[in-house]
Amino acid sequence: MGKGIAVLVSLANSSFGDLAGLFAERDFDAEEVILIEEPLVAAQHSHNKNDAVVCGFCFRYVGSIQLQIQRKLEAPETQSCCCHEEEDDEEDHHRHGVSSEEALVLLKGDGFSLPHGDKFLLPEVVKCSGGCSEIYCSKSCAQRAWHDHHSLLCDGVSQHRDELVLFKEFADETNDIFHLASKVAFACFFVLRLCFTFSVQLIAKVMLRTKKLSESSGVTDRNTLLEAWKPFAMGEKRLWWEAVALPDDVDPLEEASFRSQIKELAEASLSQLKAALWEPEFAPLFSLEIYGSIIGMFELNNLDVVVASPVENYFLYIQDLEPALKEQTEQITRPLFEALGEKYASFCQGSGFFALHSCINHSCEPNAKAFKRDEDINGNAVIIATRKIMKGEQIFTSYIEEEDLSYTERQAMLSDYGFACECTKCFREKNQS
Numbered sequence: 001m002g003k004g005i006a007v008l009v010s011l012a013n014s015s016f017g018d019l020a021g022l023f024a025e026r027d028f029d030a031e032e033v034i035l036i037e038e039p040l041v042a043a044q045h046s047h048n049k050n051d052a053v054v055c056g057f058c059f060r061y062v063g064s065i066q067l068q069i070q071r072k073l074e075a076p077e078t079q080s081c082c083c084h085e086e087e088d089d090e091e092d093h094h095r096h097g098v099s100s101e102e103a104l105v106l107l108k109g110d111g112f113s114l115p116h117g118d119k120f121l122l123p124e125v126v127k128c129s130g131g132c133s134e135i136y137c138s139k140s141c142a143q144r145a146w147h148d149h150h151s152l153l154c155d156g157v158s159q160h161r162d163e164l165v166l167f168k169e170f171a172d173e174t175n176d177i178f179h180l181a182s183k184v185a186f187a188c189f190f191v192l193r194l195c196f197t198f199s200v201q202l203i204a205k206v207m208l209r210t211k212k213l214s215e216s217s218g219v220t221d222r223n224t225l226l227e228a229w230k231p232f233a234m235g236e237k238r239l240w241w242e243a244v245a246l247p248d249d250v251d252p253l254e255e256a257s258f259r260s261q262i263k264e265l266a267e268a269s270l271s272q273l274k275a276a277l278w279e280p281e282f283a284p285l286f287s288l289e290i291y292g293s294i295i296g297m298f299e300l301n302n303l304d305v306v307v308a309s310p311v312e313n314y315f316l317y318i319q320d321l322e323p324a325l326k327e328q329t330e331q332i333t334r335p336l337f338e339a340l341g342e343k344y345a346s347f348c349q350g351s352g353f354f355a356l357h358s359c360i361n362h363s364c365e366p367n368a369k370a371f372k373r374d375e376d377i378n379g380n381a382v383i384i385a386t387r388k389i390m391k392g393e394q395i396f397t398s399y400i401e402e403e404d405l406s407y408t409e410r411q412a413m414l415s416d417y418g419f420a421c422e423c424t425k426c427f428r429e430k431n432q433s
């Protein structure tokens, strides 16, 4: 880290025609970090909010381990991502021995203090200054969220609160991708704030792929607004209802009807977004064409945002204590652990759009991969080299679990991403077959 510009986005020389690719600007050793990138926009999955109480901007866990456990225990069973949703309370109680209600009484009891909680301190919760339920890990995250998009998406201050709530509920019920789209609508003002660990000069290079973007930020005239929209809109220019892969359970004969339903969903979401956020100067941004391209771009380029759970680490720590101390500690923590069941290990999950990461092409013999180290405790994407990479080489990750798959199986999986693979391995194997 800290060795200067490490990667460069180039439109030329990518193996795939005039598409963009990411290239090493210096040599990298195996396991070395190539890139740490903050998302341009990201959102925690709505169903995950009780599993992980995180900063609404950087996705770092906040509060305390006690608060995190409490929220998991308070969550309705169906909201948890990793529990058996079908089990009724009684069966669940029987399985774990202690019910969530019993564990909550213990946790909220006077003077209760979680043993060894001080080894897992988390940043204090900073509430949204607009008075909504959004929380942050610091004032600076709160301010950045406010300036990026939240000043317009905060239902504490919005003049169209009811419409905004309807838009958000619709996104929760149908597709989280609409939350991202609404953030884009306002993040476009601040697109030039792209942060990147190695060098801010990269911003200019990222903008290469958007052809030409005004270098000024904060200007709110209509043309600048449209310019600022481009980094998102030009990521991958396919309309959502055309780009989305046909689900396995949809009969290919029903494809047209499936795609028109997806389009209707986008239209419904857009009309709610307009109702909630209408300002005359935003009008150009609210065409179905642009909205569809933005969501389509997310569909094709979204990356999972994943942050490991400190609650899981806490219980692993207890597990590893020396026997006498462990026994003493578990007198207190065992009921909590039993009541949590599998939820003890559920972690923060969301999705986001990463400008540089979205330029990385796929290879069935990749030289890099996404990898979170212990110190990566927020929603940034981290890419590490899986072998030595020489300066000038293109950086490739694999979009699929390709290792044990045949050429044909790999093509079938990649068709969900909308392309036939032209990597060197596929080129070799195609010619052999």
Ligand SMILES: C[S@@+](CC[C@H](N)C(=O)[O-])C[C@H]1O[C@@H](n2cnc3c(N)ncnc32)[C@H](O)[C@@H]1O
Residues within 6 Å of the ligand: 014, 016, 018, 019, 020, 021, 235, 236, 300, 301, 357, 358, 359, 360, 361, 362, 363, 417, 418, 419, 420, 421, 422, 423
């Ligand atoms: C996430 S983008 C990568 C950046 C892309 N090259 C660009 O110019 O925006 C994924 C797209 O790149 C192209 N692509 C990536 N890997 C490829 C591969 N192995 N073979 C053919 N096309 C590939 C496909 O068009 C795919 O939809």
